[in-house]
Amino acid sequence: MKTLRDQYCVVGVGETEYSRASGRTTRAMAVEAIRRAILDAGLTARDVDGMLDYQGGDSTLANHVAPDLGIRLNFYMDVMGGGSSTEALIGLAMGAIEAGMCNTVAIYRSMNGYSEFRIGGTGARAAQPVRGLDLAQVPFGMRSAGQNFALTFMRHMYEYGTTSAQVARVKVAHSRHASQNPKALLKERVTVEDVVGSRWIVKPLHLLDCCLETDNATCLIVTSAERARDLKRRPVYIMGVAGRVSKPRLDFHWAHGPITRVAGYYAKDIVFGQAGIGPEDVDVTGSYDAFTFTTLLQLEEYGFCKKGEGGQYVSSGIIELGGGRPNNTSGGHLCEGYTHGMSMVIENVRQLRGTVDDYCPRAAEGVHTYDYSPGRCRQVKDAEITMNLGWAVPPTGSALILRR
Amino acid sequence: MPQPVQYRGMTLIVPDNDSEWTEFYAHARAHRLVVRKCTACGLMRYPPTHACPWCMELEWTWQELSARGTIYSYEIVHHAIQPGFRELTPYPVVLVELDEQRGQPTPDEALRIIGNLVKPDLTPEAEANVAIGRRVRVIFQDLADHMALPQFTLADEPAPARVWRLPE
Numbered sequence: 001m002k003t004l005r006d007q008y009c010v011v012g013v014g015e016t017e018y019s020r021a022s023g024r025t026t027r028a029m030a031v032e033a034i035r036r037a038i039l040d041a042g043l044t045a046r047d048v049d050g051m052l053d054y055q056g057g058d059s060t061l062a063n064h065v066a067p068d069l070g071i072r073l074n075f076y077m078d079v080m081g082g083g084s085s086t087e088a089l090i091g092l093a094m095g096a097i098e099a100g101m102c103n104t105v106a107i108y109r110s111m112n113g114y115s116e117f118r119i120g121g122t123g124a125r126a127a128q129p130v131r132g133l134d135l136a137q138v139p140f141g142m143r144s145a146g147q148n149f150a151l152t153f154m155r156h157m158y159e160y161g162t163t164s165a166q167v168a169r170v171k172v173a174h175s176r177h178a179s180q181n182p183k184a185l186l187k188e189r190v191t192v193e194d195v196v197g198s199r200w201i202v203k204p205l206h207l208l209d210c211c212l213e214t215d216n217a218t219c220l221i222v223t224s225a226e227r228a229r230d231l232k233r234r235p236v237y238i239m240g241v242a243g244r245v246s247k248p249r250l251d252f253h254w255a256h257g258p259i260t261r262v263a264g265y266y267a268k269d270i271v272f273g274q275a276g277i278g279p280e281d282v283d284v285t286g287s288y289d290a291f292t293f294t295t296l297l298q299l300e301e302y303g304f305c306k307k308g309e310g311g312q313y314v315s316s317g318i319i320e321l322g323g324g325r326p327n328n329t330s331g332g333h334l335c336e337g338y339t340h341g342m343s344m345v346i347e348n349v350r351q352l353r354g355t356v357d358d359y360c361p362r363a364a365e366g367v368h369t370y371d372y373s374p375g376r377c378r379q380v381k382d383a384e385i386t387m388n389l390g391w392a393v394p395p396t397g398s399a400l401i402l403r404r
Numbered sequence: 405m406p407q408p409v410q411y412r413g414m415t416l417i418v419p420d421n422d423s424e425w426t427e428f429y430a431h432a433r434a435h436r437l438v439v440r441k442c443t444a445c446g447l448m449r450y451p452p453t454h455a456c457p458w459c460m461e462l463e464w465t466w467q468e469l470s471a472r473g474t475i476y477s478y479e480i481v482h483h484a485i486q487p488g489f490r491e492l493t494p495y496p497v498v499l500v501e502l503d504e505q506r507g508q509p510t511p512d513e514a515l516r517i518i519g520n521l522v523k524p525d526l527t528p529e530a531e532a533n534v535a536i537g538r539r540v541r542v543i544f545q546d547l548a549d550h551m552a553l554p555q556f557t558l559a560d561e562p563a564p565a566r567v568w569r570l571p572e
Contacts, residue, residue, distance in 0.1 A: 120485050129408065131417040135425055136451040139411060139553055140520050141481055141489040142497050150479035151499045158477070158536050158568045200482035200494075204570055252451060254499050257512035259477065 003274040008094045009228035009235035010402065011104075012041025012221035013346040018185050018337030020114040022215035027060035029217035030110035031068045037106060037219035038069075042232035045069050048221070050096055050105030051076040054085035054340070058117035059110050075102040081244075082119075083288055084263075084390035085109070086220075086341040087398035088243025093222040103223060109342050110217035118213055119338075120144030133251055145290060145393075146210060150202045152253065152394050153293040156260045157204060159308065162296070164204060166311035168195035170292040170327075171208050171334050173320045178331025180321070180358045180378035185212055186335045189374060195292075209292040214337035218346060236352045239385070239401040240274030242267040247395035256395070263397030264301030264389060271387075271399040272303075279303040282401070283383045284351050285325060286344035288391035289332040295319075298389040298397065299327070321372040321380070329356070329378050341390050345400060348386035352404040354379060409548045412488030416551070424452035431466065432552040435544045439515060441467035448505055450515050458509055469515075471542035471554075473502040474564060476516060478534050495528040496521040500540055500556055519556045526555065533558060535569035 014036025016022070016029045030053075038048060048071050051062040055078065062076040075096050079085060086107070093105035113119060120143070130138045142148065156162050172192055178184035190208060198207040228235035245267035249256040272278055279302060287295040296310035304325065305313035313319070319327040330336045330347040337343065350356045354366040358378040361367075368379035383404070390398035406426075409416040418425045424440075431438040439450045444461035448469075455462055477499045484490045502515040519542075521529040526545050539561040545553045 129415040129417045131419070132422065132425075133451070135416065135418070137518050138486075139414065139416060140497055140518055140555075141412075141484060141486060141492070141495060142479075142518060144485045147479065147481060147485065147497065151477040151497070154479055154570065155477040155536070157570065164570075200480070202482060203480040203494075249457060254477075254516055254518065255450070257514060257516075259499075 001270065001273040003240065004094055004098065005239050005274055005276065006237045007225050008097065008222060008238045009225050010220050010238065010349050011223055011228050011231050011233060011235055012037040012043065013219070013349050014040050015218040015343065015346060016216050018183055018214050018216045020185070020213070020215060022112055022115060025060065026058070026110040026112060026217065027064055027068070030060055030065045030108050033110065033217035033219040034065065034106050034108055035069060037221050040233070041221045043104065043221065045071045048104050048106050049074040050093060050102035052079065052089045052093055052105060052107045054079045054081045054089060054109055055111070056080065056082055058112070065108070075105070082340045082392060083290060084244055084341060084392035084396055084398040086345050087241055087388055087390045087400040090222055090238065090400060091241040091243045094238065094241070097224055103227060105222045106219055107222065108217060108219040109340050111340065112215045113338055114213040115215050120146070136252060146202045146205050149291065149294070149394060150205055152259050152297070153204050153291070156293070156297065159260055160311070162311040164196050164206070165192050166315045167209065167292045167296055168192045169315040170289065170295045170319070171195045173314070174289060174328050174332045174334045177321055177326070177329050177378055178335035179374040180372065180376055181331050181336055182357065182359065184331045184336040185214065186331070205291060211290050211333035211338045212335070214339065216337055216339055218339050218342035220342065220346060220349065234353055234404065236349045237403050239277070239403050240271040242271040242399045244392065244396055244398055245270065250395040253394040259394070260297070262297045262301050262394045264298050264399065267397055267399050268302045271401055275401040277385065277401065282325060282385050282387045284329060284348060284380050284386040285327045285389065286332070286348050286386065287327050287389040288341055288344065289328055289334045290391060292334065294391050295327060298391060302389055302399070321378055326380055329380060345388050348388060348402055351380055351383045351386055352402055406550050407548070409551050411547050413486060414488065416547070418551070424454065427466065428452050429551045432544055432554055433546065433550060435552070437469045437471040437542050437554055438466040439469060440464040447509060448515060450517055469502055469504050472559060473500040473540055475499070475536050475538050475540060476501040477536060478521070480531055480534065492528050494531055496531065496534045498534070498540070498556055517554070519554055522555050522557055524557055529558065535567045537563045537565050537567035539563060
């Protein structure tokens with residue numbers, strides 16, 4: 001396996017506020033997030049010469065955003081896609097720099113995911129005619145992400161005895177983390193009873209098993225380790241990356257069995273092989289939590305526990321701050337806000353810098369209390385290696401391993 | 405192009421050049437469940453596609469099936485996304501493993517198909533009767549002269565394996 005381990009870095013991160021009524025265009029939000037990431041890296045507009053973004057017909061393209069900031073590009077590309085794109089585009093950015101096409105790449109996602117284009121097939125997406133591949137599912141009232149994935153979750157409960165109460169512990173953990181995150185949309189801590197007592201959306205998913213549609217923009221900056229050495233921030237090194245790894249028959253995830261197997265089954269050897277480490281070496285995980293179940297399935301598939309034991313793993317306390325390997329310390333998509341995955345990479349970059357933006361008064365200087373009670377600290381002490389588990393659909397996922 | 409079909413607020417479109425679905429629906433309208441069968445390796449596939457996913461052969465024929473199977477997984481939609489489905493909630497969506505070609509060409513493979521579990525009058529089956537492992541058969545829902553949807557209804561047959569539904 002070829003590896004570019006430690007030769008590229010994430011040097012800047014930035015985002016807009018998370019809201020459900022941004023009141024502005026995706027162009028305006030993208031500009032703000034990219035500007036913040038450039039300043040965070042200690043760079044100027046002249047230093048950025050590459051741009052990548054992902055979207056689903058719901059955003060502003062790079063050729064409009066870059067000129068707004070005075071950025072002249074040597075390379076740019078707009079990619080169709082949602083979840084799992086962040087990690088894949090980090091890999092593409094490394095490839096573009098490695099090929100000599102550009103030096104420093106800004107990667108962004110900007111979305112009015114609640115106020116304008118909702119994900120689940122409502123609003124502007126509801127009126128689209130049903131044709132082609134959609135005819136195998138949509139006429140049966142199976143359209144939204146939750147409806148698309150619920151068959152997989154139900155089968156997991158059947159095969160492995162996974163319970164609603166176990167899965168609810170993912171939401172409980174992430175809500176505790178969000179209570180330490182000033183940016184989070186939902187800062188209130190919830191209990192297992194709150195989750196399993198919330199109304200059904202599509203069984204086996206309750207309302208609180210589902211993430212939060214959100215308006216926001218996010219950005220991160222990738223450059224070579226050589227370039228990163230001169231910058232003001234401690235660089236975060238990319239140890240391994242896997243992008244949009246797929247199962248067979250990825251058009252219909254239920255066509256190829258076992259349907260409880262997700263893309264991480266195929267991605268783990270790629271990303272751990274590049275990094276030269278195993279799951280036991282990872283201090284913090286960021287597992288795409290479009291739903292509580294997606295976190296559980298991915299943690300299993302990447303080997304943080306045995307296949308089928310995800311229910312026990314997530315309810316053991318290990319995924320909570322203060323536990324052995326916290327997951328989604330920002331609160332993730334379930335509580336902080338839904339960003340199609342980029343926010344979880346941004347969070348892990350900040351964890352590795354030691355400057356997570358919690359309520360500690362001197363957080364920006366890297367001074368934390370490690371008091372994980374509500375409204376306090378969410379910095380993991382001495383985090384050295386983090387991993388992101390990106391999810392698009394059950395048969396497609398990405399992964400990223402970072403170190404400080 | 406055949407007229408688009410209006411169904412529960414959705415516009416279903418099968419253009420003339422969409423050979424994969426046009427003939428599938430024509431057979432369904434005659435109440436036959438068909439899938440594509442590779443002329444080289446003999447393996448069948450669903451949904452209809454243009455090459456064999458097992459051997460890449462382009463030639464295929466339609467193969468009629470017994471239209472019987474077992475519920476492999478299911479979900480119960482309580483919050484409908486599509487407005488036309490709101491009056492049906494809670495409604496079941498089932499993933500059915502058909503009897504033909506189970507465990508081929510690998511132990512995890514099967515012909516699987518999505519549908520609603522309905523009563524013989526095509527209204528949603530009661531949730532208490534929906535379970536993994538239960539036997540079902542296809543029942544066709546006619547939508548237009550050139551289109552019918554294959555749906556599923558419970559079959560009065562013993563379950564071949566463990567029957568399980570989400571605990572209340």
